Amino acid sequence: MSALLASSAIKSRNLQAVLLALLRHDQISRVRLSRLTGLSTTTITKLVGSLLEQGLVAEDDRDAPANGRRGVGRPQTALRLLPESRWVIGVHLDIDQARLALADLRARPVYTRRLALKPGASAEASLAAIAAAARALAAESGIDPARIIGLGAGVSGLVDPASGVNRFAPNLGWHDVPTAALLRQHTGLPVVVDNNVRAMALGEVMFGPARDVKTLAFVYARIGVGAGFTVGGQIYRGSGAGAGEIGHMTMIVDGGEVCRCGNTGCLETIFSEPALVRLAYQQAEREPGGLLARLLAEPGSRPIEQVFAAARQGDAAALALLHDRARYVGAALANVVNIFNPERIVLGGLFVQGADLLLPPIEQTVRARAFAHLGERVVVQTASFGGQAGMVGAAALALDAFFYRHELSAPI
Numbered sequence: 001m002s003a004l005l006a007s008s009a010i011k012s013r014n015l016q017a018v019l020l021a022l023l024r025h026d027q028i029s030r031v032r033l034s035r036l037t038g039l040s041t042t043t044i045t046k047l048v049g050s051l052l053e054q055g056l057v058a059e060d061d062r063d064a065p066a067n068g069r070r071g072v073g074r075p076q077t078a079l080r081l082l083p084e085s086r087w088v089i090g091v092h093l094d095i096d097q098a099r100l101a102l103a104d105l106r107a108r109p110v111y112t113r114r115l116a117l118k119p120g121a122s123a124e125a126s127l128a129a130i131a132a133a134a135r136a137l138a139a140e141s142g143i144d145p146a147r148i149i150g151l152g153a154g155v156s157g158l159v160d161p162a163s164g165v166n167r168f169a170p171n172l173g174w175h176d177v178p179t180a181a182l183l184r185q186h187t188g189l190p191v192v193v194d195n196n197v198r199a200m201a202l203g204e205v206m207f208g209p210a211r212d213v214k215t216l217a218f219v220y221a222r223i224g225v226g227a228g229f230t231v232g233g234q235i236y237r238g239s240g241a242g243a244g245e246i247g248h249m250t251m252i253v254d255g256g257e258v259c260r261c262g263n264t265g266c267l268e269t270i271f272s273e274p275a276l277v278r279l280a281y282q283q284a285e286r287e288p289g290g291l292l293a294r295l296l297a298e299p300g301s302r303p304i305e306q307v308f309a310a311a312r313q314g315d316a317a318a319l320a321l322l323h324d325r326a327r328y329v330g331a332a333l334a335n336v337v338n339i340f341n342p343e344r345i346v347l348g349g350l351f352v353q354g355a356d357l358l359l360p361p362i363e364q365t366v367r368a369r370a371f372a373h374l375g376e377r378v379v380v381q382t383a384s385f386g387g388q389a390g391m392v393g394a395a396a397l398a399l400d401a402f403f404y405r406h407e408l409s410a411p412i
């Protein structure tokens with residue numbers, strides 16, 4: 001490595017440490033920054049000077065003593081990140097819809113938009129529609145385009161973040177789609193793409209209450225089931241970017257149902273929105289006068305919501321169905337505990353919607369099935385950002401790549 005490259009790598013690392021410390025503290029002095037990052041006060045003063053110049057931080061004199069001796073720029077003055085000084089666009093791509101957010105430096109989705117995706121549309125057409133929606137969202141917000149530093153997209157399936165290619169997404173019917181390149185071409189923004197559940201895991205550790213958690217498993221279920229692992233605040237992808245495909249963990253070796261991946265007996269065939277709804281309709285046919293059947297026949301709300309509603313109103317068949325299927329999730333998570341030994345498991349999507357019904361059997365099974373005391377130690381909880389987890393996660397991808405861990409080749 002040349003001396004020039006080495007020095008720019010050090011500068012990048014120093015800047016990253018300062019930005020992450022500013023993210024984690026609402027207010028922080030230069031002295032404290034120096035203590036937390038291990039950098040000299042001279043280096044901190046220089047870096048902070050450049051951040052002030054770029055309008056990314058502000059100095060607060062609110063805590064200054066009344067005698068006014070502590071002037072602006074002195075080491076004890078409180079600094080704070082200005083969250084609205086830069087923005088990113090986060091795109092959460094689900095099977096049937098995309099949710100877009102213009103988010104600030106704390107990943108707060110300030111301006112949002114939902115886009116229904118046309119069933120059967122090509123990947124190229126869907127991505128062009130998403131890019132058009134992103135441009136419209138940016139224009140409507142009135143934010144200076146120069147302050148929008150990039151776009152992050154969380155997409156289902158096997159995504160190679162280095163090339164931005166979605167290798168295989170059975171639920172979308174995508175094969176080798178150059179997702180990042182297409183979004184970049186249509187928006188003109190720097191683009192980062194990763195698996196959507198991994199993005200949610202990153203959102204949780206960067207911006208949620210799990211920010212000090214060293215090892216985290218984020219598990220999301222809706223049409224499919226996936227997991228994202230983080231180690232030391234960063235995504236763990238595995239050797240082929242495939243870590244976390246727990247939806248395709250084999251739960252039944254012989255005679256299981258066929259999964260969209262081509263295999264049989266995968267977790268997704270046992271627990272996912274389509275699997276639960278299919279079972280509920282079968283039950284309703286067996287007992288047409290039951291509460292579950294009556295609720296499922298009501299027009300309007302999604303069938304899965306009616307399954308949860310029936311269980312909450314005491315329908316024995318709905319309760320048994322959810323309890324039984326949640327235990328499989330618990331068994332799969334016990335396997336995750338045995339292999340990865342996370343400090344915390346965070347559950348999103350259906351697990352948030354049906355937390356009161358699903359979490360007790362899941363937790364009980366994890367505790368009972370994981371090896372030795374591993375299951376007792378792990379904290380199991382629901383996701384912090386509820387229905388916004390996907391957008392926050394996608395924004396986190398962009399903030400991580402283009403701001404907090406940005407390589408210092410140009411000003412932010």
Ligand SMILES: [Zn+2]
Binds near residue numbers: 249259262263
């Ligand atoms: Zn499968």
